[in-house]
Amino acid sequence: MTDHHDHDHEGQDIPSATALRVKALESLLVEKGLVDPAALDAIVDAYETKIGPRNGARVVARAWTDPAYKQRLLTDATAAIEEIGFLGSDRPHMIAVENTPDVHNLVVCTLCSCYPWLVLGLPPVWYKSSAYRSRAVIDPRGVLRDFGLTLDAEVSVRVWDSTAELRYLVVPERPAGTEGMDEDALTDLVTRDSMIGVAKVAAP
Amino acid sequence: MNGVHDMGGMHGFGPVRPEANEPVFHAAWEGRVRALSTAIGAWRRWNIDASRHAIERMPPADYLRFTYYEKWLHRLIVQMLATGMISAEELASGHKADAAAVAIPPVTAENAVQATTHIASYQRDVAAKPRFAAGDAVRARTINPEGHTRLPRYARGRFGIIERDHGAHIFPDSNASVATEDAQTLYTVRFTARELWGEAANPADRVYLDLWEDYLEPA
Numbered sequence: 447m448t449d450h451h452d453h454d455h456e457g458q459d460i461p462s463a464t465a466l467r468v469k470a471l472e473s474l475l476v477e478k479g480l481v482d483p484a485a486l487d488a489i490v491d492a493y494e495t496k497i498g499p500r501n502g503a504r505v506v507a508r509a510w511t512d513p514a515y516k517q518r519l520l521t522d523a524t525a526a527i528e529e530i531g532f533l534g535s536d537r538p539h540m541i542a543v544e545n546t547p548d549v550h551n552l553v554v555c556t557l558c559s560c561y562p563w564l565v566l567g568l569p570p571v572w573y574k575s576s577a578y579r580s581r582a583v584i585d586p587r588g589v590l591r592d593f594g595l596t597l598d599a600e601v602s603v604r605v606w607d608s609t610a611e612l613r614y615l616v617v618p619e620r621p622a623g624t625e626g627m628d629e630d631a632l633t634d635l636v637t638r639d640s641m642i643g644v645a646k647v648a649a650p
Numbered sequence: 651m652n653g654v655h656d657m658g659g660m661h662g663f664g665p666v667r668p669e670a671n672e673p674v675f676h677a678a679w680e681g682r683v684r685a686l687s688t689a690i691g692a693w694r695r696w697n698i699d700a701s702r703h704a705i706e707r708m709p710p711a712d713y714l715r716f717t718y719y720e721k722w723l724h725r726l727i728v729q730m731l732a733t734g735m736i737s738a739e740e741l742a743s744g745h746k747a748d749a750a751a752v753a754i755p756p757v758t759a760e761n762a763v764q765a766t767t768h769i770a771s772y773q774r775d776v777a778a779k780p781r782f783a784a785g786d787a788v789r790a791r792t793i794n795p796e797g798h799t800r801l802p803r804y805a806r807g808r809f810g811i812i813e814r815d816h817g818a819h820i821f822p823d824s825n826a827s828v829a830t831e832d833a834q835t836l837y838t839v840r841f842t843a844r845e846l847w848g849e850a851a852n853p854a855d856r857v858y859l860d861l862w863e864d865y866l867e868p869a
Contacts, residue, residue, distance in 0.1 A: 599854070604857075
């Protein structure tokens with residue numbers, strides 16, 4: 447299973463050994479009645495089209511425009527996010543941490559790949575990479591420079607290593623020049639990377 | 651366990667390389683592995699801690715070589731074999747053993763989104779009072795369990811301050827091995843970067859970890 451660059455375009459390339467193994471496994475599990483192939487299609491569709499960073503961006507935009515909401519979010523993020531609505535009926539235990547001119551927060555999972563995917567979608571490959579997991583705690587400023595973000599030495603970098611079933615959402619700083627924008631317009635500005643803490647939100 | 655998965659503070663993996671316009675899955679089989687894991691997970695034959703430990707137990711060279719979803723495929727097969735959901739003969743032949751019954755899948759197209767977004771709560775009510783309070787000085791214990799643990803090596807033996815009490819949560823070390831919840835208070839503990847990494851670290855920087863009571867002693 448070393449085919450890191452396999453191409454699985456239907457009918458164009460020869461399927462990789464891994465793709466064939468997965469196909470054989472799925473076929474066995476369907477034959478045993480352990481999984482329903484239509485359910486698998488629906489699950490893939492949910493990950494690809496229904497679960498994404500929009501929900502997290504909405505939470506941040508509301509925190510920017512409603513100081514009372516921001517206070518609730520920083521005190522009890524699970525309940526505050528539920529006001530907007532998680533996808534699905536479950537409530538992951540959430541913690542929100544706020545970036546300011548003096549404090550920059552960064553989220554990592556050094557032990558595996560814990561990530562607030564119900565509000566941000568599935569994590570990007572770099573978040574799960576050995577490079578990010580190893581360096582975020584020992585060299586967070588170097589990691590941020592990999593993303594093109596250089597912080598002043600006086601700014602306190604707070605790294606959150608997700609070792610338990612708590613999921614962290616960074617509330618990035620609201621950029622200058624957005625004073626007249628409403629919640630919908632601000633939601634469009636908030637990026638996934640800013641909510642992990644590897645980027646700032648750019649001014650429009 | 652002191653495995654290669656416990657990566658915090660290691661050197662040599664190079665720069666972080668973000669990918670522009672990254673797809674959710676890089677090949678169709680990755681989506682199938684994720685979906686199979688969700689659908690098989692709904693049978694509840696193992697918990698999240700046992701599942702993480704199955705990946706941690708991979709040979710270290712494989713762990714580093716495999717892509718993320720290759721690790722998931724490995725785990726799915728290992729866990730199904732270990733719990734008897736499939737046999738080695740069935741895996742080799744690709745077909746159900748003649749005598750094996752045909753089951754009814756719990757996840758269907760109708761409840762798939764619900765099953766996908768299901769995240770069980772790990773918080774529990776316990777009678778025991780928390781041993782520590784916000785502001786208390788603590789030290790992460792020096793432990794080296796061979797089984798699953800969520801206390802990373804880089805924090806063991808280090809001094810920190812209790813930041814916040816999150817109530818009692820299932821203890822992964824017990825849950826992974828013997829499926830005993832052993833719920834106990836979970837705290838966010840704040841460490842200075844200098845305590846963890848030495849004098850070269852920026853004095854303004856902090857690292858926060860979520861640590862269970864059994865990982866901590868008074869300082």
